[in-house]
Amino acid sequence: MHDGSFEGLLTAVFDSYAHSPPPVSVAAAEACQQRLDCQYAEVAADPAKSARVIAGIKQKMGPGGYQKVWQAFLFDEDSDNNRSICRADKSDVTYHYIRLGMRVGGKIFSMLTDARVMAMDRICALVGREAGLTNEFLRFSELEGGVYYSEIEPEHAILPMLMPHFVDRLNIQPFIIHDLRHGFAGVYDLRDWYLTSTAEMTLPAYSNEEQRCRRMWKLFYDTIAIKERTNPVCRRNHMPKKYWKHMVEMQPEVQTANGKLQMAICRSQQPPEME
């Protein structure tokens, strides 16, 4: 059992080599339901050990192997994905994957029908797919003062995969991507980016331009569809409904008190105050 951190998991992998026969399973203490007929050992995260495991993975399996292990760790066991489809325990999956990889090396990438490899590929694919779609569908809003702010509710903790793409692309604007579900945010301040917890985060109101821009985008979106080709199933297949909540163009226009139309805005932090 480890403490649930990435280092903790890798430390547990490291320690497993001191046991013979090796432990049957590795799990985060929090997620572990202890059984009476099994023996348990608690492992404290150790940066030195985990660094050695990382070096070992890179040497035996190459950078692709480490990428997988890292990406799998972003998998969230409490996600809908996991509860409905694969019911994987990422610690256990990663543990068996690394042990196999340390034995067979790069050959692991062609063992596509091995149960351990399939389990790993499965969770990496779920994480990767979600990160890919979120890259496409997340939307920024401009706040007063020129910070761009985005809210997402991904099933997995994919933020570390998103940040480099946007930092590279949008390097001229400070921005925040806020993962509501996991309660943390990625912040880019024009020089560096970092992750931070969002327990206390106060944000300025939307800029004056924001409403106008949203309405223009919605107008474009509604205009560009060819009505003779309407195909809701195809749209839903490409753009799953769960993303719609945070997409500007999928919000209705609502009537405000003074009779003006404006785009509905949902935002968790504070009620929108917009003209």
Added chain:
Amino acid sequence: MDVSEKLRILADSAKYDVACTSSGVTRGGVKGMLGSAVGGGICHSFAADGRCISLLKVLMTNVCVYDCQYCANRVSNDVERAAFTPDELANLVIEFYRRNYIEGLFLSSGVLRNADYAMEQMCAAIALLRNKYRFNGYIHAKAIPGCSQELVDKLGHLVDRMSINVELPSEASLNALAPNKPKDSIFKPMLAIKSNIEQSKAELAVYRHAQPFVPGGQSTQMIIGATPDTDFQIMRLADSMYKKFRLRRVFYSAYIAAGGSTHALLPQGQPPPLLREHRLYQTDFLLRFYGFSVDEILSEDAPSLDPLLDPKCHWAMRHLDTFPVEVNRADRETLLRVPGVGTKSADKILTARRNGTLRFEDLKKLRVVLKRAMYFITCNGQMMPGVKFSEPFIYNNLTADVKLRPGSLPIDPPVKQLTWFDATNLLPAANDFAVVQSGQI
């Protein structure tokens, strides 16, 4: 007129152009500039018609002095007209891009005054975006038939992709419906783009910092079903353009009678031929990625694609002597000719079989879709249990899920080819569109 009015009019008049992809260029971000480009392209939304929205697709202006009968912007049609100023357009692109709505701009234009003048307007807007606004994202521009070489050259150094639409698949059709666009006015600039691209590649090999010319390649579009041209003619033209002009993509666009033209040649009151468009895309993929030639799929005597079977299945049914194929031994080329086996599946099979003989269970584990493939393959010498390798058996199963007017499904082979007219009520299944987008046939 305010900018949103213009946006509405100019997006509406651009919507029939199908190419909205942002692929073909990988360019990392540059400090101090806005934007980057991702080789595979990024879709940012999907419209109600299920088509990807990747770029802000608008016209510079829909004022046009030409009179192409299939087009709503033609001079003889009574529609609202508008034009962006370069600044208005550049601003829109930047605001949308900053919010991650779009990957960039797809700009075309009606012929305002003359071809060169209209091109200059486009150049001005794009130059503003690149130079003043320091925009480093994706730009696709449509060159205007009949424009000068110099303008092709100038625009090409500012954009990632250029296209010139052929629109109609034969000279006769062009002459009849697009009187202002002689064949040469289209193919000459296409050739110019091609040679500029080649020259630029050569230069880049020597001077790494030379300004690249149209690094994302050129593409074109053909309207399907506006004229009596056959699938054979269409694919032959597409194939020769791929070869002669090194096109990246040819797009096919089912004709929609939006322009209100009553020209005798144009079909009136028919739904857009979506299934036919779909089959043409499938054929296009077979040419580009699966090693097929046009003559293997279509001919003078059989000039139409089959509405009931995708073109690969259709080919396979006529070449049953080359099947079944042994999954554990066939080379990549042969695997790619198996119906239902796409490039991804073929590569997975090749990788996985290095570690031992594959069985049908293993194919399922690899997520190779067996729905069509199972009739054409063996694993270790065995057909899949329950599958008979006989023509009627395979044909009936492959066509079983095609929804058709009662009574018109041919019960026994040999296959009677339906004409497109018979098949107007056939629609591709929703997931077929996904298949076409990913190209896994």
